[in-house]
Amino acid sequence: MLALFTRDLKLAFRSGGGFGLALAFFLIVVMFVPFGVGSDLTLLARIAPGILWIGALLACLLSLDRIFQLDHEDGTLDVLATSPLPLSGITAAKATAHWVTTGLPLTLAAIPLGYLLNLPEPAYIWLFASLAIGTPALSFIGAFGAAVTVGIKRGGLLLSLLVLPLYIPTLIFGAVSVTKSVDGLNPLPSLILLAGLTLFSVVLMPFASALALKANLN
């Protein structure tokens, strides 16, 4: 499975634009907010945690269909399914690769973008922590959505419709922890709940994704 993980990383870096695009999208979304709501810094500071989380989440969403689609299109998925690797291992390896190439860069990018939105000082460490803990959940849950829609042509919109409701708990726990830190309250309970959610997703979603892939291989 390590071979699959490293291969996916290599492919993401080589197919130019794979992971840079998510970062660019994150930047653009964050830029849009002042255009949409005005450049009042106090207002921006208030909504920054939510916007940063939503932007990162949407940027993650955009690259989800690559997780399985490319391998499905060139027949690699068929061969992988007959290989010694269990399907759940395949989905877990690919979701992890997705996190490393998407979630992780987004987490890092959120810090400078926070300055654009006037995020208050105490919140940065919590922003980083919540994204670092929460983006793996986004990748693993998203991989499930990708597995369900892999056979559907132009299934990007359907993928979003299926995955976004599943993202709601992660978004809530993540954004609330950052907002609490801005308000001077304790962000830790929310962060712990987020960690629990990520653990749950990382452990269980690969099996659900494997079931979905199996159905689609038919």
Added chain:
Amino acid sequence: MSFWEYANPVKFMGLSGRLIPVLSVLTALCLAVGILWGFFGTPDDYKQGSTVKIIFLHVPSAMIAINAWIMMMITSLVWLIRRHHVSALAAKAAAPIGLTMTLIALGTGAIWGKPMWGTYWAWDPRLTSFMILAVFYLGYIALWNAIEDTDVAADLTSILCMVGSVFALLSRYAVNFWNQGLHQGASLSLDKEEHVDNAFYFPLLVCIAGFVLLFVILVLIRTRTEIRLRRAASLQARNT
């Protein structure tokens, strides 16, 4: 023979065909009695006037909205484990009904909310959870429509239903946490238990019974249609 014999389409069509006329009469009766009694036969609430009577539609539709999803969960599980096509089609049939009930619950809630609290909508946990449920229904229905092979569609939608159920529960908890977390705001608790006294209680029960029966016959009718559609597709496949 056991309950499972109705997994056979012919047996199911036979039983449902016999049940539907009887249940339809019962449904019409319950709904008519419940709604008329509720709206016209109960006194106006001293605080809330007559708009509170919308609960005779609001409570039953909300209950069905949730129970329809639970029924879909069970029938999806039956499909995944025992591969009974009728079960998968019943889940497919129930989804739009559940969605409509959810929208009715949200709509009647808005109608109730406006004169009561001055707003059609508020982001309180219960309303928000219902909105999330509506989106889950939409995703489920969209997935059924997106896949051509019915067996594959049944598999994928069943898995989605199970995963969605877990996340719907998680969302419920998260939304409760979120609403308290951000501000101790106005909690528009649509908690009917405190308001319902005897005068309302019995008509409400009748309405709930009516809605449950309505759900049952609608699911039966729609499942019969789905079975007929599958039969038509099989006939076409056989003869080409």
Added chain:
Amino acid sequence: MTIKATNICCSRGPRQVLQDVCFSLTSGDCLILRGPNGVGKSTLLRVLAGLSQQSSGTLELDHEEIAYSGHLDAVKFQLTVAENLSFWAGVYGTDTTAKVIAHFGLNDLADRYAANLSAGQKRRLGLARMTLSDRKIWLMDEPTTSLDAEHTGLIAQSISDHCAAGGIAVLSTHLDLDIPSAKTLDLVQFIPAKGTNTSIFLQGSF
């Protein structure tokens, strides 16, 4: 090492395409599936590979010994030939990459990106992958499509070598490959008669 298929019925969507397919293979056997396009050769191969389920019938074979090659090449364009193969070596847990590259004459191509390979070269890469997997049962769907005589000969030779070494091969092709002791199975005989009642939804009347 055996494959035993008893009364296998395969479907594509709502249509049953093959009915009561029976055959039995043992080490060293090569089975060539024949039949017009659309008869169900690919469907049967996918069932054998475990990618699809048969609608009825029993199949006895060791899934751990299967190497499958479908219509598509399963070749990653952004990786070089060597990288493609070492990936599969990692997946299958073998390390005969260098040997396999040499055997299939890919030494000169080892550092070329797979996007720049010709059809024949890609097919050689596929064969290399099958050999690399070190698995005994080869299932190949139309391995000879769009190949010239030289490469077709190479495929036939590789399959012969594989069977001679005790493996089993099942493949579909329209060509006459020169594989000693290959058996042929014409799938036309397994097409269900028109109007055969097969779906649970067609029983009874309502």
